[in-house]
Amino acid sequence: MSDDIRGMTAELAADPDSLIFLELGEALRRRGQLDAAFKVARTGLGRYPELARAHDLFARIFCDRREPDRAFESWVTALQFDLTLVSAHKGLGFLYYQAGDLASAEKHLAYAGQADPDDGGTATALERVRADATAAKASVGAARVEPAQAEPPAATGDAVAPDDVMLPTIAGAGGLAFSFDEGARSPVQEAVFSGLDGGADGLLLVDANGLRLGGGLRNPDGQDVADSVAALLAGVSKEAARTTRLLALGDWRGLSVECGDGNLFLSAPSDSTLLLTVRGLDVPMGRVARFAERASAAARTWLERAE
Amino acid sequence: MSNPVQLLERLSTVRGLRGSVLVSAADGLIVAESLMTGVDGRAVAALAASLMNRLRRATECAGRREPVFLQLQAQGGSVLATPCGPDLVLVAVAGPDANVGLARLEMLEAAGKVA
Numbered sequence: 001m002s003d004d005i006r007g008m009t010a011e012l013a014a015d016p017d018s019l020i021f022l023e024l025g026e027a028l029r030r031r032g033q034l035d036a037a038f039k040v041a042r043t044g045l046g047r048y049p050e051l052a053r054a055h056d057l058f059a060r061i062f063c064d065r066r067e068p069d070r071a072f073e074s075w076v077t078a079l080q081f082d083l084t085l086v087s088a089h090k091g092l093g094f095l096y097y098q099a100g101d102l103a104s105a106e107k108h109l110a111y112a113g114q115a116d117p118d119d120g121g122t123a124t125a126l127e128r129v130r131a132d133a134t135a136a137k138a139s140v141g142a143a144r145v146e147p148a149q150a151e152p153p154a155a156t157g158d159a160v161a162p163d164d165v166m167l168p169t170i171a172g173a174g175g176l177a178f179s180f181d182e183g184a185r186s187p188v189q190e191a192v193f194s195g196l197d198g199g200a201d202g203l204l205l206v207d208a209n210g211l212r213l214g215g216g217l218r219n220p221d222g223q224d225v226a227d228s229v230a231a232l233l234a235g236v237s238k239e240a241a242r243t244t245r246l247l248a249l250g251d252w253r254g255l256s257v258e259c260g261d262g263n264l265f266l267s268a269p270s271d272s273t274l275l276l277t278v279r280g281l282d283v284p285m286g287r288v289a290r291f292a293e294r295a296s297a298a299a300r301t302w303l304e305r306a307e
Numbered sequence: 308m309s310n311p312v313q314l315l316e317r318l319s320t321v322r323g324l325r326g327s328v329l330v331s332a333a334d335g336l337i338v339a340e341s342l343m344t345g346v347d348g349r350a351v352a353a354l355a356a357s358l359m360n361r362l363r364r365a366t367e368c369a370g371r372r373e374p375v376f377l378q379l380q381a382q383g384g385s386v387l388a389t390p391c392g393p394d395l396v397l398v399a400v401a402g403p404d405a406n407v408g409l410a411r412l413e414m415l416e417a418a419g420k421v422a
Binding site: 260 | 366370382383384
């Protein structure tokens with residue numbers, strides 16, 4: 001443990017209400033001690049649930065943990081408490097870029113660039129996003145004119161690797177205005193969609209026979225438990241529907257389960273599927289439910305496309 | 308263990324609650340009940356206990372601790388449940404206008420007394 005971290009840890013121990021947790025969490029994150037950083041951030045957030053910078057720290061940790069959906073939620077929450085938090089705009093710009101939503105990425109980065117014009121990293125990232133957007137438009141235009149001769153759009157891997165540009169600059173600060181584009185695609189949905197095809201953790205889409213359709217789930221030790229949990233969830237949807245029908249409560253909408261160490265939410269994207277959303281206790285059940293709602297909508301879209 | 312019927316009657320004072328039952332977790336049979344007329348106690352008991360057992364297994368498999376509270380939300384209300392130790396489940400039926408937050412707190416407190 002370095003002296004600065006040791007000092008900050010001692011300071012926090014002496015005064016648990018100290019805002020030094022922000023610096024300590026960030027220092028631990030930069031050292032790659034993500035579990036320790038997460039614990040510090042979670043404890044700090046428990047004391048200051050409306051502190052935008054605490055949510056920003058959480059988001060950066062989630063980003064490093066390759067959990068973009070949770071990072072997105074944390075940055076959105078940060079902006080709910082402080083619309084001028086530049087680092088949250090940078091983070092969202094990065095996530096929108098990863099999700100392929102160049103227009104939203106450009107907007108967030110442009111805000112960040114205006115607020116902090118001396119930040120070369122943001123300027124470079126913005127240039128790249130704009131160049132990509134121009135190339136994408138040109139590619140579409142060429143395809144419309146001469147489909148047979150049009151150049152294929154650049155592969156994702158060749159386009160831009162924003163990590164090196166964006167991540168070191170995420171911790172900036174400054175003032176700017178902000179508004180969401182309601183019509184923009186949500187990176188959360190993108191993450192769910194990619195999770196359905198790949199391996200997003202904490203989201204599990206199951207069919208009526210208990211077979212996994214998409215998503216993934218790991219236990220706290222990191223073991224893959226998706227298939228075994230999927231099997232146990234078979235029939236829950238029917239049972240829930242039967243319960244509410246017999247009690248004349250109408251169609252069921254969701255099933256929230258509080259555990260001692262996490263919050264789970266079950267929803268039904270369709271009559272024959274079930275979506276399980278799992279989050280830690282740091283995410284209140286209300287937010288888990290809202291996230292599950294969006295994930296359910298994304299899953300429904302995916303199911304409709306697949307059918 | 309406190310008198311279960313008294314605990315259930317206390318629960319019934321929460322706004323919007325249509326009643327509550329104490330259920331055997333193993334077989335879904337009613338141990339004690341305080342329900343409004345028209346609420347099918349046996350259905351509540353059997354189905355809620357079954358749901359709780361299924362979710363217990365699922366959370367255990369997921370490496371999580373046991374469920375401490377569940378809420379089945381529907382268009383016209385909710386079914387709330389919390390385990391009372393390993394053998395019993397406290398279940399309540401709430402209307403759409405119920406104060407679910409207060410019901411949750413009362414149920415968790417009651418469950419602690421029953422267990």
